[in-house]
Structures are given as C-alpha cells and as structure tokens.
Amino acid sequence: MSFDIALSGIQAINEQLETVSHNIANAATYGFKAGRANFATVMAGTKANGVEIGSVTQNISQNGATTTTGRALDASIDGKGFFVGRDPQGGMTYSRVGIFSTDTKGYLVDSNGKMVQGYGPAVGGTLGAMGDIKVPTGQIPAVATTGIAYVGNVSADWKAPATTPFDSSKSGSYNMVKQSIVYDSLGNQHTMSQYFVKTGDNAVNVYYSMDGTRITTGPTGTDDTADAVAVTAANTNTLTFGTDGQLVKATADTPNGITKNLSLAAGAGAAQVDFTVDYTGTTQFAGDATTTTNRSDGYASGAFVGVEMAADGSLVAKYSNDQSQVVGTIAIANFANEDGLQAISDTSWQANANSGTALFNVPGVGLAGKLNTGALEGSNVDITSELVGLMTSQRNYQANSKVLTTESAMMQALMQAL
Numbered sequence: 001m002s003f004d005i006a007l008s009g010i011q012a013i014n015e016q017l018e019t020v021s022h023n024i025a026n027a028a029t030y031g032f033k034a035g036r037a038n039f040a041t042v043m044a045g046t047k048a049n050g051v052e053i054g055s056v057t058q059n060i061s062q063n064g065a066t067t068t069t070g071r072a073l074d075a076s077i078d079g080k081g082f083f084v085g086r087d088p089q090g091g092m093t094y095s096r097v098g099i100f101s102t103d104t105k106g107y108l109v110d111s112n113g114k115m116v117q118g119y120g121p122a123v124g125g126t127l128g129a130m131g132d133i134k135v136p137t138g139q140i141p142a143v144a145t146t147g148i149a150y151v152g153n154v155s156a157d158w159k160a161p162a163t164t165p166f167d168s169s170k171s172g173s174y175n176m177v178k179q180s181i182v183y184d185s186l187g188n189q190h191t192m193s194q195y196f197v198k199t200g201d202n203a204v205n206v207y208y209s210m211d212g213t214r215i216t217t218g219p220t221g222t223d224d225t226a227d228a229v230a231v232t233a234a235n236t237n238t239l240t241f242g243t244d245g246q247l248v249k250a251t252a253d254t255p256n257g258i259t260k261n262l263s264l265a266a267g268a269g270a271a272q273v274d275f276t277v278d279y280t281g282t283t284q285f286a287g288d289a290t291t292t293t294n295r296s297d298g299y300a301s302g303a304f305v306g307v308e309m310a311a312d313g314s315l316v317a318k319y320s321n322d323q324s325q326v327v328g329t330i331a332i333a334n335f336a337n338e339d340g341l342q343a344i345s346d347t348s349w350q351a352n353a354n355s356g357t358a359l360f361n362v363p364g365v366g367l368a369g370k371l372n373t374g375a376l377e378g379s380n381v382d383i384t385s386e387l388v389g390l391m392t393s394q395r396n397y398q399a400n401s402k403v404l405t406t407e408s409a410m411m412q413a414l415m416q417a418l
Contacts, residue, residue: 005050010401012039013393015053020389023381030067031097031347032379033058034386060339060349063096064378072308073100076377079369081332084360085114085348086132092117092358094333094341095348096377102307108133108315108328112348118313119329119362130360133315133328137304140319142187144273145264145298148180150194151281152291154239158198166197166207173197174207176289180277180296182210184270187300187321192262194277199238202284206237208277210264237277241284299323309373313363332368333358 016037026032040054066076075098077083082094099111108116120128154176163172174195182190195207237260240248249258258280264273281293302321310316313330335341340354351358364370 027381030376034381062380064380068375076372076375077369081368084117085110093348118331142301144185145182145275148277148296151293153283155289156286160198183298186270202241204239245285334367
C-alpha cells in the first residue's frame with residue numbers, strides 16, 4: 001500500500017514539475033498566464049490510495065507587467081478583457097497579446113494571423129457593425145476649401161498709406177499682406193493674398209488676390225454672410241473696430257466685416273470654389289501687427305502611409321497629405337468568469353459554458369479595460385514563486401523516494417527473515 005502511495009506521489013510531482021518548468025520557460029512570453037497543478041487524493045472506496053494531479057488551472061485574472069515597445073500597432077489592456085480574433089472556420093478566440101499588423105489584403109490580423117474583430121467607422125455618431133477590420137490603403141480624394149479662419153491684430157499705430165489707390169504691385173499702397181492656401185476640387189493648391197489697408201481711425205479695408213490676380217467677383221449674387229447684395233467690382237471687405245479694439249459684428253446695414261464670401265474661378269477640370277474668410281477674433285490694438293491663426297480647410301489628395309492605434313481603440317489611417325481618418329475600432333471581450341475559459345494555446349482561449357458568453361464593447365467602456373498603446377502585456381509568471389515551488393517539489397520527491405527506499409529495505413529484511 002505505502003509503495004503504491006509513494007509511487008503515485010512521484011508521478012504527481014513529475015506532472016507538477018512539468019507545469020512549473022513550462023511557467024519558467026514562458027516567463028518572457030507576452031500575454032502568457034501562469035499555470036498551477038492542483039493535487040487531488042486518489043480514493044479506493046472510502047480509503048485514500050495515493051495522490052494525482054486533478055487539474056491544471058491558469059491565473060488568467062492576474063495581469064502581467066506592461067512593457068513599452070513604441071510600435072504603433074502594439075497594445076496592452078489595462079484592466080479586464082481580451083482582444084478578439086476570428087479563425088478561418090469562423091470561431092472566436094480571445095487573447096491578451098496585442099501584437100497587430102495588416103495582411104496583404106489590408107485586414108488587421110493578430111500575431112497568430114487571425115482576423116482581429118472590431119467595429120466599422122462611425123456613421124452619425126454610431127459605430128459600425130462588428131466584424132473584420134479592413135484598412136483602406138488607396139488614396140483619399142481631394143477636398144475643396146470652404147472656409148479660411150484668420151485671426152490677428154491689425155495695429156492701431158498704422159497710418160493710411162500715402163500711395164493711393166490700392167495697387168498690389170505697389171507696397172506703399174497697403175499696410176500688410178498675408179497669404180492663405182485654397183484648394184480646388186482636384187486638390188490643386190492656390191495662394192490667396194489679403195492686403196490690409198488702413199482707411200480710418202477704426203477701419204481697415206481688405207483686398208484679395210488669387211495666385212497674383214485680383215479677385216473681382218464672388219459667389220453669384222452674394223457679397224458676405226451678413227447681407228446678400230450684388231457683387232461690386234472692388235470686392236473689398238471693410239473691418240470696422242470699436243473703441244475697445246474689438247471687431248464690430250456685421251449687420252444688415254453694414255454688410256462688410258466679420259466674414260467675406262469669395263470664389264476661385266474654375267480651373268482646367270476643376271469646379272468653382274466658393275469659400276468664406278472669417279475674421280472673428282481679430283483686434284485693433286497698439287503695437288505690432290500679428291497673426292495668430294491663418295487656417296484653411298480642404299486638402300489635396302493623399303496616399304496611404306500607415307496606420308496606428310489610438311488609446312480609445314480606434315485605428316487611425318494616415319496619409320501623405322497630413323490627413324487621417326478612423327477606419328475602425330478594436331473590440332474588447334469580457335466574461336462573467338474569465339478563469340473558466342478553455343485554453344487552446346499558451347496565450348489564447350475559447351469561450352465555454354464555464355466562462356459564459358462574451359460581452360463586447362470598445363476599450364474603456366463598461367467592463368472593458370483601457371488600452372496602453374505602443375506597449376504589450378508581459379507574462380504574469382512570478383519567477384521567485386516558481387523557484388520556491390521547484391524546491392518544494394524537490395523535497396516532496398525526496399520524501400516519496402525515501403518511502404520507496406524504506407519500503408524496499410523492509411521487504412528485503414522480511415524476505416531474509418523467512
């Protein structure tokens with residue numbers, strides 16, 4: 001009896017050592033969860049008849065340390081949850097390893113080549129359907145300019161120019177000139193110049209030219225946003241300031257001022273561009289003339305240059321024209337009992353009856369943990385504990401071996417006595 005019990009102990013300890021050795025070997029594996037061998041008593045009827053490894057469980061709920069990688073498509077989960085992958089058969093697998101890349105077809109895949117699951121681009125504030133995430137790698141089209149925002153200070157120290165009337169070729173006929181960029185429907189870039197001319201104590205006229213040619217027409221039948229009037233030949237905007245140095249808001253009786261509607265004539269193959277220049281925030285104070293904002297919307301077409309993941313789980317595609325767009329959002333899965341997941345490899349699991357059904361959400365919402373981008377979760381193996389476990393197993397092995405030695409000696413002595 002004692003011989004069988006000691007032998008079962010040695011066999012169980014060998015299985016335990018396999019688990020401990022596997023933990024130590026994977027101490028540097030991203031997303032690895034340490035396993036634990038659980039001993040159980042072998043019963044013969046109502047009597048104990050040895051020991052065995054009843055189960056090997058993983059400590060899934062304990063997170064590993066975060067390691068910074070700096071890679072744009074690496075991510076770790078700060079909290080609970082799993083990344084979701086779809087295998088070729090349509091089965092869902094769950095992992096804590098956030099090493100992502102795009103395949104030859106542009107789909108986002110994990111380190112095992114499985115399709116990463118997430119939500120499509122938002123439409124009207126609502127996320128798209130959940131499924132494979134595809135990153136578009138072609139060019140994005142050009143967008144024509146619709147508005148220019150200009151904010152600055154036109155100096156109260158300016159004097160009215162001695163040279164009159166205004167002539168863009170004569171620097172003495174204006175106080176300052178500033179350039180802004182305008183894009184047409186094909187993405188061609190044009191330069192719009194604004195010439196500021198002091199005309200009174202609290203008034204500054206602005207004249208416009210496009211690519212060096214004076215603008216003399218605007219959108220059909222309009223002049224500015226405050227009052228629709230016939231376009232004049234001069235097409236001049238008058239900025240009027242109060243005694244507090246602030247720009248006076250336009251009224252129906254004083255249509256010029258805060259905003260100005262202008263047009264870029266249609267070029268070869270391009271459509272006419274109607275846009276607005278907004279001077280909201282511009283002031284007239286003593287001192288130097290300054291420009292704090294000179295920003296136009298619209299842009300040229302751009303080629304895809306790469307994709308990166310944001311902290312909210314969104315995938316941001318970047319283009320050569322300095323534009324970016326969200327092409328999808330990573331999904332995070334949570335379970336009622338994540339320790340009940342069934343392991344299919346060292347770093348991935350499948351849902352079952354013990355774990356419950358997966359609950360999907362975006363990172364940082366509900367039970368889903370937040371993302372650390374440019375970082376990966378390491379193993380949760382505690383080397384010190386594993387080494388202590390090795391020494392404990394060694395002592396147990398020696399104790400069971402001693403039982404076998406003693407049993408053998410007793411049997412030998414008994415046989416000699418007969």
